[in-house]
Amino acid sequence: MLLGPGGCGPARETPAPQRARTGRAASVTSASGDRRPPLPGIEPTLRIRVASFSNTNASKALVLGAAGSQLWVSTPELDRPGRIVLGPMKVLAGKGGWTIEGTGRRRGGREVIQTATPLAIAAVGRGAIQWNDAPLEGLLRVVRPSGGKPGEFDLVTHVAMERYLPGVLERELFTSWPVATFEAQAIAARSFAVCERAFWLSRRHYDVVAGPSSQAWSGGVASSRARAAVSATIGHVLVWDRRVVPAYYSASCGGIPASATDAIGGNPSNAIPPLTVSNAEQRRDQGCCEESPYGSWTVSFNRSEIVKALNKAGKSKGPKAMTSITHITSIDVLSRNPAGRPVEYRLSVDAGRTIPIGAEALRRALNIDRASNRIRSSYVAYDVTPSEVLARGHGWGHGVGLCQYGAKTMGRAGRSANEILQRYYPSATIAQGWETSRPIGQYVGA
Numbered sequence: 096m097l098l099g100p101g102g103c104g105p106a107r108e109t110p111a112p113q114r115a116r117t118g119r120a121a122s123v124t125s126a127s128g129d130r131r132p133p134l135p136g137i138e139p140t141l142r143i144r145v146a147s148f149s150n151t152n153a154s155k156a157l158v159l160g161a162a163g164s165q166l167w168v169s170t171p172e173l174d175r176p177g178r179i180v181l182g183p184m185k186v187l188a189g190k191g192g193w194t195i196e197g198t199g200r201r202r203g204g205r206e207v208i209q210t211a212t213p214l215a216i217a218a219v220g221r222g223a224i225q226w227n228d229a230p231l232e233g234l235l236r237v238v239r240p241s242g243g244k245p246g247e248f249d250l251v252t253h254v255a256m257e258r259y260l261p262g263v264l265e266r267e268l269f270t271s272w273p274v275a276t277f278e279a280q281a282i283a284a285r286s287f288a289v290c291e292r293a294f295w296l297s298r299r300h301y302d303v304v305a306g307p308s309s310q311a312w313s314g315g316v317a318s319s320r321a322r323a324a325v326s327a328t329i330g331h332v333l334v335w336d337r338r339v340v341p342a343y344y345s346a347s348c349g350g351i352p353a354s355a356t357d358a359i360g361g362n363p364s365n366a367i368p369p370l371t372v373s374n375a376e377q378r379r380d381q382g383c384c385e386e387s388p389y390g391s392w393t394v395s396f397n398r399s400e401i402v403k404a405l406n407k408a409g410k411s412k413g414p415k416a417m418t419s420i421t422h423i424t425s426i427d428v429l430s431r432n433p434a435g436r437p438v439e440y441r442l443s444v445d446a447g448r449t450i451p452i453g454a455e456a457l458r459r460a461l462n463i464d465r466a467s468n469r470i471r472s473s474y475v476a477y478d479v480t481p482s483e484v485l486a487r488g489h490g491w492g493h494g495v496g497l498c499q500y501g502a503k504t505m506g507r508a509g510r511s512a513n514e515i516l517q518r519y520y521p522s523a524t525i526a527q528g529w530e531t532s533r534p535i536g537q538y539v540g541a
Contacts, residue, residue: 128363131338132293138330138529139292141259143252143312144301145231150187150246157186157237157250159226165219168195172212179219180206186214186237188248193237213238213300223315226250232258232315238300251301257329257531259312260284264321266311268499273506276499277324279515282525283342283497284310286333289528290341290364328512330528333369333520340369340523345492346499347387349474351436353494358455358473369520370495372434383501383518389491394468396484398423401461405442408460414452417460420444426457426477426484436474436494455493461486496520 148157160166160182168184169177180197187194192209208214216224216235223230233252240249263284264277291309292302303309333340343359354372355365384390396404402420409417424443429451432438440457442450452460454473462469475488490498497519505515513525 129336129338129367130294131290131341131364131367133338134332134334134526135289135339135528138256138531139289140253140255141288141292141303142236142301143233143254143259144304145226145250145252145312145314146305147240147247147249148186148188149244149248157248158183159186159216159224159235160184160218161225162198164225166197166224167217167219168208169215170208170210170212171215173210175210178206182225184216186248188239188246190245211239226314229314229316232262236300240300249301254315256285256288257325258315259288260325261317261321262313262315263288263310264324265313265317268321268503270318270320272503274320274324275510275512275515276502276506277320278328278512279497279502279506280344280499281324281328282331282333282512282516283344283520285328285331286340286342287344289332289339293339330530331525332528333516333523334526335367335369335523340367340520341365342497342520343370343493343495344497344499344519345472345490345494347384347389347472347490347492348494348498348501349387349390349472349488349490350384351434351474351489351494352432352498353434353436353473354432355495357432357438357453358493358495369523372432372436383498383504384490386504386507387490387500389471389489389500391487391489392471394470394486394488396461396486398479398481398483401484404461404463404465408456408463411463413456413460414450416448416450417442417452420450423479423484425479428476440477 148155162183164182166180166182166184167177168180169175180195183198185196189207191211192207193214194205194207196205214237216237218224223232224235225231231252233254236251236253238249238251240247260281264280267284268277268280287310288303295302305312305314333342341364343355352372355370359365401423405413405417405420405423409415409420420442422445427441427443428437429439429441437454440452440454442452444450458470458473458475470486470488472488472490472492472494474490474494475486478485478487497515502515502519505518516523516525
Protein backbone atom coordinates (compact mmCIF):
# COMPACT_ATOMS: atom_id res chain seq x y z
CA MET A 96 0.00 0.00 0.00
CA LEU A 97 1.53 3.32 -1.07
CA LEU A 98 1.31 6.09 1.51
CA GLY A 99 0.57 9.56 0.19
CA PRO A 100 1.62 13.14 1.03
CA GLY A 101 2.66 13.66 4.63
CA GLY A 102 2.31 16.35 7.23
CA CYS A 103 2.74 16.93 10.94
CA GLY A 104 5.39 15.78 13.41
CA PRO A 105 5.88 12.99 16.06
CA ALA A 106 4.46 12.28 19.55
CA ARG A 107 4.21 10.28 22.84
CA GLU A 108 1.72 9.74 25.66
CA THR A 109 4.42 10.30 28.26
CA PRO A 110 5.98 13.18 26.37
CA ALA A 111 9.65 12.63 25.69
CA PRO A 112 11.74 13.18 22.58
CA GLN A 113 13.38 10.38 20.67
CA ARG A 114 17.13 10.13 20.42
CA ALA A 115 18.96 13.08 18.89
CA ARG A 116 22.57 12.27 18.01
CA THR A 117 23.92 15.51 16.58
CA GLY A 118 24.05 19.14 17.64
CA ARG A 119 24.37 21.01 14.35
CA ALA A 120 21.90 20.56 11.54
CA ALA A 121 23.25 18.13 8.95
CA SER A 122 23.05 18.75 5.21
CA VAL A 123 22.31 15.34 3.70
CA THR A 124 20.69 15.52 0.28
CA SER A 125 20.67 11.88 -0.83
CA ALA A 126 20.20 8.43 0.61
CA SER A 127 23.73 7.36 -0.38
CA GLY A 128 25.09 5.17 2.41
CA ASP A 129 21.60 4.31 3.60
CA ARG A 130 21.93 1.17 5.74
CA ARG A 131 18.33 0.56 6.78
CA PRO A 132 17.49 -3.15 7.10
CA PRO A 133 15.48 -5.06 4.49
CA LEU A 134 12.01 -6.31 5.34
CA PRO A 135 12.46 -9.18 7.87
CA GLY A 136 10.78 -12.47 6.98
CA ILE A 137 11.08 -13.88 10.50
CA GLU A 138 9.81 -12.24 13.69
CA PRO A 139 12.86 -10.76 15.47
CA THR A 140 13.61 -10.99 19.17
CA LEU A 141 14.51 -7.70 20.84
CA ARG A 142 17.05 -7.11 23.59
CA ILE A 143 15.55 -4.46 25.87
CA ARG A 144 17.64 -2.71 28.52
CA VAL A 145 15.18 -2.37 31.36
CA ALA A 146 17.43 -0.68 33.93
CA SER A 147 21.03 -0.10 34.99
CA PHE A 148 22.46 -0.84 38.43
CA SER A 149 25.54 -0.22 40.53
CA ASN A 150 26.74 -1.89 43.72
CA THR A 151 27.40 1.59 45.13
CA ASN A 152 23.66 2.44 45.08
CA ALA A 153 22.07 0.03 47.55
CA SER A 154 18.67 1.73 47.28
CA LYS A 155 18.47 0.64 43.63
CA ALA A 156 19.74 -2.91 43.95
CA LEU A 157 18.45 -5.53 41.52
CA VAL A 158 15.89 -7.74 43.27
CA LEU A 159 13.96 -10.29 41.21
CA GLY A 160 11.10 -12.67 41.94
CA ALA A 161 8.20 -12.67 44.35
CA ALA A 162 8.41 -14.49 47.68
CA GLY A 163 8.34 -18.24 47.08
CA SER A 164 8.94 -18.02 43.32
CA GLN A 165 11.58 -20.19 41.70
CA LEU A 166 14.20 -18.66 39.39
CA TRP A 167 16.50 -20.62 37.10
CA VAL A 168 19.95 -18.98 37.00
CA SER A 169 22.53 -20.07 34.42
CA THR A 170 25.63 -18.86 32.55
CA PRO A 171 24.87 -19.48 28.85
CA GLU A 172 28.38 -18.62 27.63
CA LEU A 173 29.92 -21.31 29.85
CA ASP A 174 29.38 -25.06 30.00
CA ARG A 175 28.25 -25.05 33.62
CA PRO A 176 25.08 -26.39 35.27
CA GLY A 177 22.40 -23.91 36.23
CA ARG A 178 20.73 -23.63 39.58
CA ILE A 179 17.34 -22.87 41.13
CA VAL A 180 17.16 -19.88 43.47
CA LEU A 181 14.10 -18.92 45.49
CA GLY A 182 12.88 -15.36 45.19
CA PRO A 183 13.18 -12.67 46.07
CA MET A 184 16.73 -12.86 44.72
CA LYS A 185 19.27 -10.02 44.95
CA VAL A 186 22.04 -9.71 42.35
CA LEU A 187 25.36 -7.88 42.78
CA ALA A 188 28.33 -7.54 40.45
CA GLY A 189 31.30 -8.91 42.36
CA LYS A 190 34.98 -8.73 41.50
CA GLY A 191 35.34 -11.12 38.58
CA GLY A 192 31.96 -12.71 39.25
CA TRP A 193 28.37 -12.37 40.44
CA THR A 194 26.94 -12.56 43.93
CA ILE A 195 23.35 -13.75 44.32
CA GLU A 196 21.38 -13.74 47.54
CA GLY A 197 18.32 -15.98 47.65
CA THR A 198 15.87 -17.08 50.35
CA GLY A 199 14.50 -20.36 51.67
CA ARG A 200 16.03 -23.83 51.81
CA ARG A 201 16.87 -24.29 48.13
CA ARG A 202 19.79 -22.07 47.21
CA GLY A 203 19.12 -19.63 50.02
CA GLY A 204 21.74 -17.32 51.46
CA ARG A 205 24.68 -15.89 49.54
CA GLU A 206 26.40 -17.56 46.60
CA VAL A 207 29.22 -16.40 44.34
CA ILE A 208 29.24 -17.36 40.65
CA GLN A 209 32.80 -17.06 39.42
CA THR A 210 32.37 -15.58 35.96
CA ALA A 211 32.11 -12.08 34.53
CA THR A 212 30.00 -13.34 31.61
CA PRO A 213 26.26 -12.59 31.66
CA LEU A 214 23.75 -14.42 33.82
CA ALA A 215 20.52 -15.73 32.29
CA ILE A 216 17.49 -15.78 34.60
CA ALA A 217 14.13 -17.38 33.80
CA ALA A 218 11.01 -18.24 35.78
CA VAL A 219 10.52 -21.91 36.64
CA GLY A 220 7.04 -22.97 35.56
CA ARG A 221 4.39 -20.59 34.26
CA GLY A 222 4.32 -16.82 34.47
CA ALA A 223 6.81 -13.97 34.35
CA ILE A 224 9.42 -12.84 36.86
CA GLN A 225 8.36 -10.10 39.25
CA TRP A 226 10.46 -6.93 39.26
CA ASN A 227 9.47 -3.63 40.90
CA ASP A 228 6.17 -5.22 41.98
CA ALA A 229 5.18 -5.99 38.38
CA PRO A 230 5.72 -8.91 35.98
CA LEU A 231 8.65 -8.52 33.59
CA GLU A 232 8.33 -10.41 30.33
CA GLY A 233 11.07 -12.36 28.59
CA LEU A 234 14.30 -14.19 29.30
CA LEU A 235 16.31 -11.92 31.59
CA ARG A 236 20.05 -11.39 31.30
CA VAL A 237 22.28 -9.52 33.73
CA VAL A 238 25.18 -8.02 31.74
CA ARG A 239 28.26 -5.95 32.57
CA PRO A 240 28.50 -3.13 30.01
CA SER A 241 31.68 -2.96 27.96
CA GLY A 242 33.92 -0.30 29.50
CA GLY A 243 31.65 0.05 32.54
CA LYS A 244 32.88 0.79 36.05
CA PRO A 245 33.30 -1.97 38.64
CA GLY A 246 29.96 -2.96 40.12
CA GLU A 247 27.92 -1.61 37.18
CA PHE A 248 25.58 -3.87 35.24
CA ASP A 249 22.42 -3.81 33.12
CA LEU A 250 19.19 -5.78 33.33
CA VAL A 251 18.29 -6.81 29.77
CA THR A 252 15.30 -8.89 28.73
CA HIS A 253 14.92 -10.77 25.43
CA VAL A 254 11.37 -10.61 24.06
CA ALA A 255 9.83 -11.50 20.69
CA MET A 256 8.70 -8.40 18.80
CA GLU A 257 4.94 -9.04 18.94
CA ARG A 258 5.11 -9.71 22.70
CA TYR A 259 7.11 -6.51 23.20
CA LEU A 260 4.83 -4.12 21.33
CA PRO A 261 1.69 -4.20 23.56
CA GLY A 262 3.80 -2.87 26.43
CA VAL A 263 5.04 -0.04 24.20
CA LEU A 264 1.51 1.00 23.28
CA GLU A 265 0.51 0.76 26.95
CA ARG A 266 3.07 3.45 27.84
CA GLU A 267 3.03 5.55 24.67
CA LEU A 268 -0.74 6.15 24.34
CA PHE A 269 -3.70 6.75 26.61
CA THR A 270 -6.07 3.79 26.78
CA SER A 271 -9.05 5.95 25.77
CA TRP A 272 -7.50 6.96 22.45
CA PRO A 273 -8.97 5.64 19.17
CA VAL A 274 -8.30 2.13 17.86
CA ALA A 275 -6.87 3.56 14.61
CA THR A 276 -4.35 5.61 16.59
CA PHE A 277 -3.24 2.46 18.43
CA GLU A 278 -2.85 0.53 15.16
CA ALA A 279 -0.85 3.34 13.51
CA GLN A 280 1.37 3.56 16.60
CA ALA A 281 1.90 -0.22 16.55
CA ILE A 282 3.18 -0.10 12.96
CA ALA A 283 5.42 2.89 13.66
CA ALA A 284 6.83 1.37 16.87
CA ARG A 285 7.46 -1.98 15.15
CA SER A 286 9.29 -0.28 12.27
CA PHE A 287 11.40 1.78 14.67
CA ALA A 288 12.33 -1.32 16.70
CA VAL A 289 13.30 -3.31 13.58
CA CYS A 290 15.73 -0.54 12.58
CA GLU A 291 17.15 -0.17 16.09
CA ARG A 292 17.78 -3.91 16.32
CA ALA A 293 19.56 -3.98 12.96
CA PHE A 294 21.77 -1.04 13.90
CA TRP A 295 22.74 -2.14 17.42
CA LEU A 296 22.86 -5.94 17.03
CA SER A 297 26.65 -6.14 16.70
CA ARG A 298 27.46 -2.88 18.50
CA ARG A 299 26.16 -3.39 22.06
CA HIS A 300 24.34 -5.85 24.32
CA TYR A 301 20.86 -4.32 23.88
CA ASP A 302 18.78 -2.98 20.99
CA VAL A 303 16.36 -0.58 22.70
CA VAL A 304 15.90 1.04 26.09
CA ALA A 305 12.65 0.84 28.05
CA GLY A 306 12.37 4.61 28.24
CA PRO A 307 12.31 7.89 26.31
CA SER A 308 15.71 7.40 24.65
CA SER A 309 14.08 4.58 22.63
CA GLN A 310 10.45 3.64 23.35
CA ALA A 311 8.62 3.53 26.65
CA TRP A 312 7.72 -0.02 27.73
CA SER A 313 5.57 -1.39 30.54
CA GLY A 314 7.47 -4.66 30.94
CA GLY A 315 4.63 -6.62 29.36
CA VAL A 316 1.49 -5.37 31.14
CA ALA A 317 -0.94 -4.03 28.54
CA SER A 318 -4.59 -3.24 27.96
CA SER A 319 -6.85 -5.23 25.67
CA ARG A 320 -6.83 -2.28 23.24
CA ALA A 321 -3.04 -2.35 23.02
CA ARG A 322 -2.99 -6.12 22.47
CA ALA A 323 -5.74 -5.95 19.85
CA ALA A 324 -3.88 -3.24 17.90
CA VAL A 325 -0.73 -5.35 17.80
CA SER A 326 -2.70 -8.48 16.78
CA ALA A 327 -4.41 -6.55 13.97
CA THR A 328 -1.08 -5.39 12.52
CA ILE A 329 1.18 -8.42 13.09
CA GLY A 330 4.36 -8.11 11.02
CA HIS A 331 3.29 -4.82 9.38
CA VAL A 332 6.16 -2.36 8.95
CA LEU A 333 6.80 0.82 6.99
CA VAL A 334 9.09 0.39 3.99
CA TRP A 335 10.65 2.78 1.51
CA ASP A 336 12.91 1.67 -1.37
CA ARG A 337 12.70 -1.97 -0.20
CA ARG A 338 14.01 -1.21 3.29
CA VAL A 339 12.38 -0.49 6.64
CA VAL A 340 11.73 3.11 7.69
CA PRO A 341 13.00 4.15 11.15
CA ALA A 342 9.58 5.51 12.08
CA TYR A 343 10.35 8.20 14.64
CA TYR A 344 7.51 9.77 16.60
CA SER A 345 6.96 12.20 19.47
CA ALA A 346 4.16 13.60 21.62
CA SER A 347 3.17 16.75 19.76
CA CYS A 348 4.70 18.45 16.71
CA GLY A 349 3.11 21.82 17.48
CA GLY A 350 1.70 21.87 13.95
CA ILE A 351 5.02 22.14 12.10
CA PRO A 352 6.97 18.96 11.12
CA ALA A 353 10.73 18.46 11.23
CA SER A 354 13.09 16.52 8.98
CA ALA A 355 15.00 13.65 10.59
CA THR A 356 18.38 14.88 9.33
CA ASP A 357 17.79 18.15 11.19
CA ALA A 358 16.26 16.87 14.42
CA ILE A 359 17.58 13.31 14.85
CA GLY A 360 20.94 13.12 13.09
CA GLY A 361 22.78 13.22 9.77
CA ASN A 362 22.84 9.46 9.19
CA PRO A 363 21.95 8.88 5.50
CA SER A 364 19.23 6.46 6.66
CA ASN A 365 17.35 9.54 7.89
CA ALA A 366 17.62 11.34 4.54
CA ILE A 367 14.66 9.58 2.94
CA PRO A 368 11.36 11.08 1.71
CA PRO A 369 9.16 9.61 4.49
CA LEU A 370 11.27 11.51 7.06
CA THR A 371 11.92 14.70 5.11
CA VAL A 372 10.03 18.00 4.92
CA SER A 373 10.72 19.21 1.41
CA ASN A 374 7.72 20.54 -0.50
CA ALA A 375 5.35 23.50 -0.60
CA GLU A 376 2.44 21.38 0.63
CA GLN A 377 4.20 21.08 3.96
CA ARG A 378 4.81 24.81 4.38
CA ARG A 379 1.53 25.37 6.20
CA ASP A 380 0.56 24.81 9.81
CA GLN A 381 -0.71 21.24 9.89
CA GLY A 382 -3.47 21.99 12.42
CA CYS A 383 -3.04 18.63 14.12
CA CYS A 384 -2.23 19.59 17.71
CA GLU A 385 -5.34 21.48 18.83
CA GLU A 386 -6.13 18.75 21.38
CA SER A 387 -2.58 18.64 22.70
CA PRO A 388 -1.93 20.28 26.09
CA TYR A 389 1.54 21.04 24.72
CA GLY A 390 0.40 22.95 21.62
CA SER A 391 1.80 26.22 23.04
CA TRP A 392 3.84 26.96 26.16
CA THR A 393 6.24 29.50 27.67
CA VAL A 394 9.34 28.84 29.75
CA SER A 395 11.45 31.56 31.38
CA PHE A 396 15.13 31.68 32.37
CA ASN A 397 17.07 34.37 34.18
CA ARG A 398 20.05 35.67 32.23
CA SER A 399 22.71 34.19 34.50
CA GLU A 400 21.02 30.78 34.40
CA ILE A 401 21.13 30.68 30.61
CA VAL A 402 24.79 31.72 30.47
CA LYS A 403 25.70 29.01 32.99
CA ALA A 404 23.80 26.37 30.99
CA LEU A 405 25.46 27.37 27.70
CA ASN A 406 28.92 27.34 29.34
CA LYS A 407 28.34 23.84 30.69
CA ALA A 408 26.97 22.53 27.40
CA GLY A 409 29.97 23.96 25.56
CA LYS A 410 32.26 21.88 27.76
CA SER A 411 30.43 18.69 26.85
CA LYS A 412 28.83 18.34 23.42
CA GLY A 413 27.90 21.89 22.43
CA PRO A 414 29.99 24.32 20.35
CA LYS A 415 33.21 24.98 22.29
CA ALA A 416 32.76 28.72 21.74
CA MET A 417 29.92 28.61 24.29
CA THR A 418 32.32 27.88 27.17
CA SER A 419 33.45 31.52 27.28
CA ILE A 420 30.04 33.24 27.01
CA THR A 421 29.59 35.86 29.73
CA HIS A 422 26.60 37.76 28.36
CA ILE A 423 23.81 37.00 25.87
CA THR A 424 22.13 39.68 23.73
CA SER A 425 19.73 37.75 21.51
CA ILE A 426 18.75 34.30 20.21
CA ASP A 427 17.52 34.49 16.62
CA VAL A 428 16.47 31.92 14.04
CA LEU A 429 19.27 31.45 11.52
CA SER A 430 17.49 28.96 9.22
CA ARG A 431 14.16 27.13 8.90
CA ASN A 432 12.97 24.04 7.06
CA PRO A 433 10.42 24.35 4.21
CA ALA A 434 7.57 24.10 6.73
CA GLY A 435 8.93 27.02 8.75
CA ARG A 436 10.26 25.09 11.75
CA PRO A 437 13.59 26.43 13.10
CA VAL A 438 16.60 24.32 12.17
CA GLU A 439 19.43 26.54 13.44
CA TYR A 440 19.72 29.54 15.76
CA ARG A 441 22.27 32.33 16.11
CA LEU A 442 23.42 33.29 19.60
CA SER A 443 24.53 36.94 19.84
CA VAL A 444 26.83 37.13 22.84
CA ASP A 445 29.54 39.26 24.43
CA ALA A 446 32.02 41.34 22.42
CA GLY A 447 29.82 41.17 19.34
CA ARG A 448 30.40 37.44 18.82
CA THR A 449 27.80 35.22 17.17
CA ILE A 450 27.58 31.45 17.58
CA PRO A 451 25.47 29.21 15.31
CA ILE A 452 23.84 26.22 17.01
CA GLY A 453 21.37 23.57 15.88
CA ALA A 454 17.81 23.86 17.20
CA GLU A 455 17.91 20.50 19.01
CA ALA A 456 21.40 21.19 20.36
CA LEU A 457 20.19 24.48 21.82
CA ARG A 458 17.24 22.72 23.45
CA ARG A 459 19.55 20.16 25.06
CA ALA A 460 21.94 22.88 26.21
CA LEU A 461 19.23 24.92 27.93
CA ASN A 462 17.79 21.80 29.59
CA ILE A 463 21.14 20.54 30.87
CA ASP A 464 20.47 21.28 34.57
CA ARG A 465 16.71 21.71 34.58
CA ALA A 466 14.57 18.95 36.08
CA SER A 467 11.33 20.87 35.42
CA ASN A 468 10.08 23.71 33.19
CA ARG A 469 12.21 22.36 30.37
CA ILE A 470 12.27 23.44 26.73
CA ARG A 471 9.86 20.90 25.24
CA SER A 472 10.72 21.15 21.57
CA SER A 473 12.97 22.94 19.07
CA TYR A 474 10.02 24.91 17.65
CA VAL A 475 10.68 28.01 19.77
CA ALA A 476 10.90 31.81 19.57
CA TYR A 477 13.33 33.29 22.12
CA ASP A 478 12.87 36.78 23.56
CA VAL A 479 15.88 38.16 25.46
CA THR A 480 14.94 40.95 27.90
CA PRO A 481 17.21 42.85 30.34
CA SER A 482 16.27 40.46 33.16
CA GLU A 483 15.30 37.14 31.57
CA VAL A 484 14.96 34.98 28.48
CA LEU A 485 11.48 33.86 27.47
CA ALA A 486 11.09 30.74 25.33
CA ARG A 487 7.71 30.65 23.57
CA GLY A 488 7.36 27.21 22.04
CA HIS A 489 5.02 24.71 20.44
CA GLY A 490 4.75 20.93 20.80
CA TRP A 491 6.71 18.32 22.72
CA GLY A 492 9.46 16.33 21.03
CA HIS A 493 11.57 16.48 17.91
CA GLY A 494 8.71 16.79 15.39
CA VAL A 495 9.78 13.95 13.04
CA GLY A 496 7.27 11.39 11.80
CA LEU A 497 4.13 10.48 13.75
CA CYS A 498 2.56 13.16 15.96
CA GLN A 499 0.68 11.18 18.62
CA TYR A 500 -1.79 13.93 19.46
CA GLY A 501 -2.31 14.50 15.76
CA ALA A 502 -2.91 10.76 15.30
CA LYS A 503 -5.43 10.93 18.13
CA THR A 504 -7.28 13.79 16.39
CA MET A 505 -7.34 11.92 13.08
CA GLY A 506 -8.57 8.73 14.78
CA ARG A 507 -11.39 10.64 16.48
CA ALA A 508 -12.35 12.04 13.07
CA GLY A 509 -12.80 8.51 11.72
CA ARG A 510 -9.52 8.20 9.83
CA SER A 511 -7.96 4.75 9.54
CA ALA A 512 -4.49 3.71 10.68
CA ASN A 513 -3.39 3.70 7.03
CA GLU A 514 -4.61 7.27 6.54
CA ILE A 515 -2.80 8.38 9.69
CA LEU A 516 0.44 6.84 8.44
CA GLN A 517 -0.10 8.41 5.00
CA ARG A 518 0.04 11.81 6.61
CA TYR A 519 3.12 11.32 8.72
CA TYR A 520 5.38 9.13 6.54
CA PRO A 521 4.85 10.35 2.96
CA SER A 522 5.70 7.90 0.14
CA ALA A 523 6.32 4.97 2.50
CA THR A 524 4.70 1.58 1.96
CA ILE A 525 3.07 -0.71 4.53
CA ALA A 526 4.54 -4.19 4.00
CA GLN A 527 3.93 -7.57 5.64
CA GLY A 528 7.11 -8.97 7.13
CA TRP A 529 6.46 -12.04 9.27
CA GLU A 530 3.31 -13.78 10.42
CA THR A 531 2.66 -15.58 13.69
CA SER A 532 -0.21 -17.55 15.17
CA ARG A 533 1.04 -17.10 18.73
CA PRO A 534 -1.30 -15.13 21.01
CA ILE A 535 -0.09 -11.56 21.43
CA GLY A 536 1.10 -10.27 24.77
CA GLN A 537 1.10 -13.48 26.83
CA TYR A 538 4.05 -13.84 29.13
CA VAL A 539 6.81 -16.22 28.14
CA GLY A 540 6.01 -19.55 29.77
CA ALA A 541 2.32 -18.69 30.18
